[in-house]
Amino acid sequence: MTNVKYPQLSGLGRNPAASDDLLVRLAAHAAGRHGMSLRRGRLADPVVEALLAHGGSDTAIHLNGERVSTRMRKVIAEHPDPAIRHAYANFIRTIVDRNVSLGIESLEEAFGESRFSLVDSSDPKLRAAVANTWSDRPPAVQLRLLADSDPSVRAAATLRRHPGVPAEWWERCLTDPATRVNVARYVPLTVAQATNLIGSGDLEVCRAVAANPDLPAEAVGLLLELDDPQVRVAVAYSRHVDADTRDRLFALVAAEADAGSVAAYVALSWNFDEPGWLRTVPLAERLAYLDCPHPPFRRVLASCRDLPDAAWERLDNDPDLRVRRYAAARPDAPAAVLERLVRAGGAPQIRYVALEDPDLPEEVLARLAVDSEAVLRRGAARHPYATPALLEQLLADDDPEVVDEAAANPQLPLHSMHRILDESAL
Numbered sequence: 001m002t003n004v005k006y007p008q009l010s011g012l013g014r015n016p017a018a019s020d021d022l023l024v025r026l027a028a029h030a031a032g033r034h035g036m037s038l039r040r041g042r043l044a045d046p047v048v049e050a051l052l053a054h055g056g057s058d059t060a061i062h063l064n065g066e067r068v069s070t071r072m073r074k075v076i077a078e079h080p081d082p083a084i085r086h087a088y089a090n091f092i093r094t095i096v097d098r099n100v101s102l103g104i105e106s107l108e109e110a111f112g113e114s115r116f117s118l119v120d121s122s123d124p125k126l127r128a129a130v131a132n133t134w135s136d137r138p139p140a141v142q143l144r145l146l147a148d149s150d151p152s153v154r155a156a157a158t159l160r161r162h163p164g165v166p167a168e169w170w171e172r173c174l175t176d177p178a179t180r181v182n183v184a185r186y187v188p189l190t191v192a193q194a195t196n197l198i199g200s201g202d203l204e205v206c207r208a209v210a211a212n213p214d215l216p217a218e219a220v221g222l223l224l225e226l227d228d229p230q231v232r233v234a235v236a237y238s239r240h241v242d243a244d245t246r247d248r249l250f251a252l253v254a255a256e257a258d259a260g261s262v263a264a265y266v267a268l269s270w271n272f273d274e275p276g277w278l279r280t281v282p283l284a285e286r287l288a289y290l291d292c293p294h295p296p297f298r299r300v301l302a303s304c305r306d307l308p309d310a311a312w313e314r315l316d317n318d319p320d321l322r323v324r325r326y327a328a329a330r331p332d333a334p335a336a337v338l339e340r341l342v343r344a345g346g347a348p349q350i351r352y353v354a355l356e357d358p359d360l361p362e363e364v365l366a367r368l369a370v371d372s373e374a375v376l377r378r379g380a381a382r383h384p385y386a387t388p389a390l391l392e393q394l395l396a397d398d399d400p401e402v403v404d405e406a407a408a409n410p411q412l413p414l415h416s417m418h419r420i421l422d423e424s425a426l
């Protein structure tokens with residue numbers, strides 16, 4: 001996150017090309033310390049010592065794991081200030097208690113136990129945190145979590161499709177109030193299971209079933225009887241409905257949204273589901289959706305990578321903004337297509353796609369660096385081939401995030417980095 005008052009310093013703290021002596025100087029400023037907390041990779045011992053000297057326990061929270069050497073981990077563990085010694089562990093314990101968790105390695109370091117021990121903790125919040133963060137846990141561990149006595153742990157264990165629920169547990173999880181919504185979203189459902197879930201009267205369960213990519217065709221009719229925009233949109237995405245039914249469902253929800261229904265608006269505008277099944281069907285069947293009037297289908301089509309040139313030409317000129325973005329994001333998108341988007345002065349999101357091209361012509365990058373849209377200037381500031389002159393220009397930008405990105409760009413010359421510190425009296 002950018003420091004609004006001192007964006008050059010916060011950005012410099014993230015710059016991977018910043019030298020250790022520069023980082024030691026930067027550690028004296030809170031904005032610089034914040035930027036360094038977002039750096040990747042190990043920090044040199046002198047830098048860690050400077051951070052501890054200036055930042056205390058607030059900074060010590062970020063000095064853990066592979067970010068610091070074995071020597072500095074020992075220094076922190078034996079520090080005379082208990083707030084520094086226990087800063088990281090206390091932070092992790094606090095967020096676990098609030099039902100938020102970081103990676104499994106963070107839990108192991110904070111609690112001083114292996115993940116195999118943590119899964120047997122007496123604290124259900126910690127067991128749930130393990131289930132949330134240990135994504136590659138062995139099947140035996142997953143079974144223990146699925147059978148946990150605490151519903152929050154069972155819910156956490158089934159939240160994601162991976163590591164998954166064994167087939168012999170599907171029925172049990174589909175009848176457990178703690179897990180049935182989660183599991184109903186992704187396990188293959190029999191007609192009887194889908195029918196029972198829809199008949200439960202639980203709207204969240206019905207929404208989960210409607211979004212299940214393996215929904216039986218026989219269950220679609222039951223879902224069509226439900227008066228819920230989210231269910232209607234999910235069913236409209238299904239492979240089991242014909243074009244006329246799909247058109248009718250989208251028209252119903254659109255009419256409700258136009259009449260002021262917030263639920264309908266959210267179902268249309270903030271629905272993160274998509275007809276992902278379309279990627280798995282034969283190419284000839286997929287190409288038929290080039291003419292689909294509903295953008296989500298064309299967006300999925302544009303996310304494929306095996307389309308013929310004629311299809312890409314259609315998608316590159318699609319009337320829907322996100323379809324064009326998906327198409328332009330393909331690895332072999334011609335530079336001329338990206339440059340045309342920029343020259344056409346299209347929406348900022350479209351022109352931003354051009355910044356993903358490492359071979360973007362220098363004059364185009366320079367034009368984006370003075371665009372009225374800050375998001376484009378930020379993209380120019382982080383571009384890997386931004387010139388020192390361009391970065392110097394962006395360091396004086398009115399938008400703090402643009403300045404932060406320019407200061408964080410490894411193409412920024414070392415003498416410019418030292419000048420920033422000199423001007424800040426560091």
